[in-house]
Amino acid sequence: MKRATFGALISHWQKHPLQLLALVVGLAIATALWSAVQAINSEARASYARASAQLGFSGLDVLIPENGTIPVTSYVNLRRAGWKLAPVIEGRWRLPKGSVRLIGIDPLSHPSASALTDATTFKLVNLTSPLQIFLHPNTKEKLDGIPDLPPITLTDSLPTGVVLTDISIAEQLLTHHGQLSRLIVLQNKSIGLTPLAVLAPNLILQSANGSQTGRLADSFHLNLTAFGFLSFAVGLFIVQGTVGLGIEQRRNLFRTLRAMGLSLNQLVVLLLSELVLVALTAGGIGLILGYLLAGALLPDVSSTLNGIYGESVEGELALRPSWVLSGLGMALFGTALASGHAFASFYKMPILTIPGFQSRAHTAGTGYKMMAITGSGLIVTGGIAMVLFDGLLVGFALLAGLMLGSALLLPLLLSKILTIAEKAASGALSEWVWADMRAQLPGVSLAMMALMLALATNIGVGTMVSSFRLTFLGWMNQRFSSEIYVSVNNDEQASELVNWLDSRGVTSLPIRWAEISSMGIPIRVYGAMDHSRYRKNWPVLQAVETLWDDVFIGSGALINEQLARRLNLWPGDELALSTDWKVTVSGVYSDYGNPHGQVLVSLSNLLHNVPDVPNRQFGLKLPLKEVPALMKELQEDFDSRDILAIDTTDIKARSLAVFDRTFIVTGALNLLTLGVAGFAILTSLLTLWNIRLPQLAPIWALGVTRRQLAWLELLRSLALATLAAVLALPLGLLLAWVLLSIINVEAFGWKLPMFLFPMDWLRLLGLAWIAAIIAAAFPAFKLARIKPSELLEVFAHER
Template sequence: MQARITHRFFKRHLGQLLLALTGIAAGIAVVTGVALLRGALLESLDAAGSVLVGEQTISVRSETGRVSVRQYADLAVKPGAPDWIPVLRLPVQVNGQRFEIVAVDPLVAGAATSPMLGPGSSLASTIDMNGPASLVIANRTLNALGLDADDELVVEHQGQVVELPIAAVVEGDRSMDRRLLMDITQAQALFGSRGELSELWTASVSSDWLDEHLPPDLVWQTSAERRDSAASLTAGMRANLTAMSLLALATGMFVVYSVLNFLIVQRRHDFGMLRALGLPPSGLLKLLLSESLLLAAFGGLIGLVIGTWLADQLLALVAQPVGELYGQLPLVESAPSPGLYTAIWLLGLGAAILVSVPLVREAYRVPPGRLVRSQPPRGWTLVQALGFGLFPMLAGGLLLLLSSGLTAALAGLFLILSGMVMMMPAAGFGLLAWLGHLMPRSLWGRSLVLLQSSRSRIAPALAALTLALALAMGMAMMILGFRVALDDWVGRLLQADVYISVDRTEQAVTPAVQLDDQTIGRIAAQDGVAAWSSIRQRRLADGRRIAAYDLPEQAWPGFEWIDGTPDRGQFEAGLAVFVTEPFARNQDVAPDGVIEIPTPQGQKQLRVAAVYRDYSSDQGVIAMNGVQYRDWFDDPIRDSVGVYLQPDQPLTAWLDDLSEKVFARQLSWITPAEVRQQSLDVFDRTFRISWALALLVGLIALIALTSALLALGLERAREYATLRALGLSPQGLMQLIMVQTGGLTLLALTLAVPMALLMDIMLSSSIQPRAFGWSVPLDWPPLAPLVWTVPLAVLAGLLAGVYPALRIVRSPLIRNLRAD
């Protein structure tokens, strides 16, 4: 019987059913999408080696980034040496997506059969070392590219485009995602990267052997350690994504609430009748709960499907920045698990139960027989709301102040936002009443005043819309503010006129030129050079990075000091170093603190003189004097040299001179403007995901608004019909409803602005430093997000109102006049 009541109702209200399902599915979809995306980032295991070689893979890398082929050859013939697999990794572009060529020696790698390639097949038998260069690709990657095994892949590496046939398609596992396996000989010959290897792999070797034979500049890691460090790289990004998805879930729950609410409104009469006929309250509870659960269960399934699809779309957005920022390749598609699906699905059911509670309470209040018209709950007064809202806000603020962790900061942000959301309806309707009284006689004023009676219906939608708008604007402000900060930083940092480094592509075919004192001397001896600076970067075994600088007078304004005293004399004397903000935060070092670094000459202690702003690495960098560095590390090479020209020296002429006279085609250069552009491009790609999520949250909020307006229309049907009967024309009614919708959106916007500002401040000053180690200087928030969010939101709000408005205007006037 109960099922029949439910069935009849939904059958008559198919539109509402679909809306309810859409709301639930949308919320679940976003949560699923982000959860899967997180997983894909987490599993972006740089573990091709462990699959090719085995779970116990040990990887050897150089602290300077590259292992020389000579070192490999020496290690390989050492007594007791394991089977070293030389690996060359080359970042490439395929179809505009970031891929990686993993070039190995199939002979060594293929000695053992590899699970990656399928049972019983070895790499040696898969790659044709005799034939022309070709690739081994995993099935999933090939499918993701939309190619067949017969197709050729167009692979671009540093501007060089090569078409490569596919030697074999293997089942592979996820570590083969976006990776192309290749013979190292063919890869070197094609892409001209002789002399250097990315790393060496081996299946098993004792740590004693490594300690005895590994040259000091090579470090080793087990695959488990590598996975851990890979996971920690993206920790900040993942935490931010999680926060976003939780906010999306919160917005989604508002939708579920509105939708269920809407269903109850429509059936208040039925419920009264059922109660009058003797249905006990528990029966009503059962009816409502089972309907909520059924909707959540069904909508949740659809949400899981959409979310899985969504995750892959989001993944396409993040693949590039993750690769650029962290040198990692995410999976080609998300990797869902039954556990994850079940968890999210149950989360949906839980949310449905949670939001049903207040609705069931309301349904209980419907008296049997419904002889007296019940008033919907009035909601909190402004004072009450302030009281209730202040509590979580204070708790959140305390959490932010007392704890330094990222999770705590996100929780604090969440609490503060919840507090604000709790105040939202009271504040909003207060504002509405005030506005209504400002223009009491006009259609506008009337329309807004009329909204007051539907307060309890509209409040959740208003809160959802406000939250979503605040989220979108706050994120946008943070991103744009950060972009400005980054732009400023790059602009300030790059004081030289041009930066010169060795052309790696040319190096392949010509004897290597190195940026040592001699080369720099020749560059500096060119006419028109006023000064030069240089930088050499080195990664220490523990992951810290050193940047060794030679800095002329002109370069010093490039630093923006955050803390401490930048004592130039001490720095140049090798007595002190500077560290970046993320370094200071990650390593918990303050000015006058002492850090230790391992050098070939033993452990060296260095005093930290000052902390400077830097966005180049969220791991942090130690800046030390170049002379000191070369002395300790016996490394005369520089990665790049900055040239400061004399004021009257035109750059292009100088560069022509350099290339013609000094090092024909062996050096490459880049101007500060180009660096700046590249940095901003990377930045923009990095934050595409945030835009996408903000958009999704906005969409969900729109669904919430539409359903709330529909509920409003249904509940107020009699009121609207009365107005029509009293002489309000259909157009007038339409106008009235649109004013209400637009007014609600504007109201949400008005409330969202302070919330967005607060979010911007919290994200910039609290979340960013904790997630990435760097802060963004507080400045006037960029107003661009407001400028285009306001019209966009109003337009969207109006659109969301059109359907409910049309429904109301077209609904039968006479029937609606009667009490329901």
């Protein structure tokens, strides 16, 4: 009985293979995009864990500062109190050929010292004498040409992109004098010792299982997850549409089966079995696609994480059982979620009722209102959460509320717009077209939601990236206003260089800074000479009128946006750089890409408070056409071990290349989401095909040709895509504003100005049109070529 019944149920798909294809492909795509992102994330996390284990940081608790760094005095106090700790200094060491992660450890107390002194690996004991630096062979290229480095030992035991050395060398290279990054807690038991929370209330004890990755990299993974989830949701729209239709079309069959003695529960179990079968098949296909997609995207993700966030992702994509199981689980969960509504209606509706397309169209109004109320509730909840709470997750909650809420508002909005259009239509045919579109809405609204979300995401993320790029370009031009930047090794070489430059009439501006710690935050204080370069070019966001005069007479200071936001200091506020060094904030400047606080004071003010600031870097001002000649002369007249000169154009080009590479993944996911939305329209139009004919045949009988009807199908799809695009625009811009003004501030500490890119909107509208035309082309072609006999079947009642 069950086998025969199951066979009868499944025979529906034999009759409607396109519907089955839409269901399987929709679910496979949803699973593929979600699992691709999960594969990338888990690969990255596994890589971080591998790197952590290689460096001996895994399995141990770590003390980290609330803000900035840990003063050496705190470390000494804890040691005196009996705590066994291993100090670590860590930071990005910026080099002409990119940056590396520089880690300084104390070889005598480092937890893995004994393990790492294995004869087959590198001898950590060598760290003591003579002082060396250790790195992976693949990292060596970045250090080529750097003068006066300690001896280098190459080892495969370290991850790529990491340089390990003695803490004293790291302190010099990073200029983190007396400032530690973290303390590894070497003992688990603390009997008889004063608790760490009492001894060092400003330090946070991070458990062995806690995240070792930076906050920025975490937010990047969160972003990827959000994208994956959005794509998953868009894919589920396809599933919901096809499952609902599959149940509705089989109501006659259900009625017959019930009449033959099948209970409702038995029928539900059989339908669920059918869905599980489909979910597992589609999930399996999705996993294969997801694996391939992750493999394609991983190199770009790795490059992004390495270039911007300083995290290294190595190795090939591994097929993890947990990933396979979670992917199949998501396919089953997604199917259950997308089928829930259809099953609920199936339970509620009397079995003898055969709901058709006609009743759906006119009973949909109440459903639209309920959806709109829920959607408005979600938007308001997101807004309230943002007002009441802070943090990155709340920002994402606001985004989720906005996106989902707007999607739920869409059917009601579209219905109202189409009603207005119908009333405004003058011709009989156009009136029918608008009315027909409104009647079609229950069948296509999910696809329209998917399209609107995809377009809004494209507009939002595109506006964010383009605004960031434009701001970044402008900022680079302002910030790197010298034509050449030169570094030397000591003050004697600096004097020699300045004299050499003076003799050639080249203006040199010293770049001198000191690392200090104020209010527990590490701050780099720059000293600037009074020069038009600063007055004309510095990227100031907010300032008092007498900004530069205040700075150069020594009373004022400029601070970067990150510091301003972290300490809530704005023009007019006072900043204490030390107990007896106070300045008034005269202005705030943008400083993109730098996670740390910065202050700019006059050079005399800096030297007065920190007399031993080294003088080893200079910005050279000269006409652009003279740059190549001067670079050549510098190379000829100075030993390359003593001097490092970089052409600004080169810095800008490299920075921009890193920037663009960062957003390759975002662009790819954007396009994929749009593709899925296009597919959602196609599947909804195809699944509607059979119930469309009874709507179209009478119009054909009234004298509208099949060719005209086919064109109208195309125009209908275009009109719906245009409406979705028009409604997606304000949502996309709102999304961009949230990303630029809320998420960025929470994640990175800087706010970006928002620019509008109407040409990009037109390009997106074009893409939406292409998706709509491709989706409607097949049904329209079918309609144009349909045989009259097929249309006549609608009226037939004898043959």
